[in-house]
Amino acid sequence: MSADIRVQVAESLTDEDLAAIEQLLPQLSSSATFDRARVLSMLDHDGTDLIVARDDGRIVGMATLASFPLPTGVRGHLDDVVVDGEMRGRGIARLLLEAVIGIARERGLRTLDLTSRPSRESAIRLYESVGFQRRDSVLMRYAGDLA
Template identity: 35%
Template sequence: MTFEILTLDTLTNEVQVQVAALYKQLNADNKQRSLQEILHSKNNVLVLLCKVDSAVVGIALLSTYTVISGFRGMVDDVVVDRSQRGKGIGKKLMNKLIEESAKIGLDEILLFTGHHRKPAIALYTSLGFELRKSGLYSLKI
């Protein structure tokens, strides 16, 4: 099992296809953006892959931004292949994102997850994430 930060230089068509298939396990209905678009230099997104041999079995993304209240990161699209769940891959992905966040000097890491995703909630709380007492509002454009 290896972990790597994906870059435009290391992106291949095979990785794009594997990540697209993996993401469908999280949300088959969402329109996916290409990894080339995500990795664009002005996008400020770190894409972390977990591989077993050459197969992508897990992903996690971290977007960074600066606002008046601090330098923040937002975790999105954490997915572990169904066949690999229960092996600690999700925890390792999150720990790697936390390490990278500390390296670049983030003040805070945020994430959203559905209330029905009990295993994800258990993972995030075990890592020290706390539920904010605020509402999330969304407007589809």
């Protein structure tokens, strides 16, 4: 792992940062679309944190933590974990996950959840290695039009 990797909550993003995020999105999902305004809006949203991994200042990985209060407690959801393909295998995803877990602890979140496709076996092993456990649950997504 590169000694120059630094993981932090993004407080601002340069044009170079946004370009790096735009390059990461297709590596996360073939249907993901980049929207500069949407990404920038995350910086000011109280319930959303964009956690970035930088190698010599350049964003090479990211994760998103959404935190929200519910009647049963403040919950968290981890989404959009991705590391640039050229940087994989260096422990960057683990650093991102550990940072998100640390933030969740600091905020006193009651739970921290994530979802992953079953085909992403290596990612699932990584999630389990940092303390995530599989749950007997059915993931549902509304299939109607929300726009």
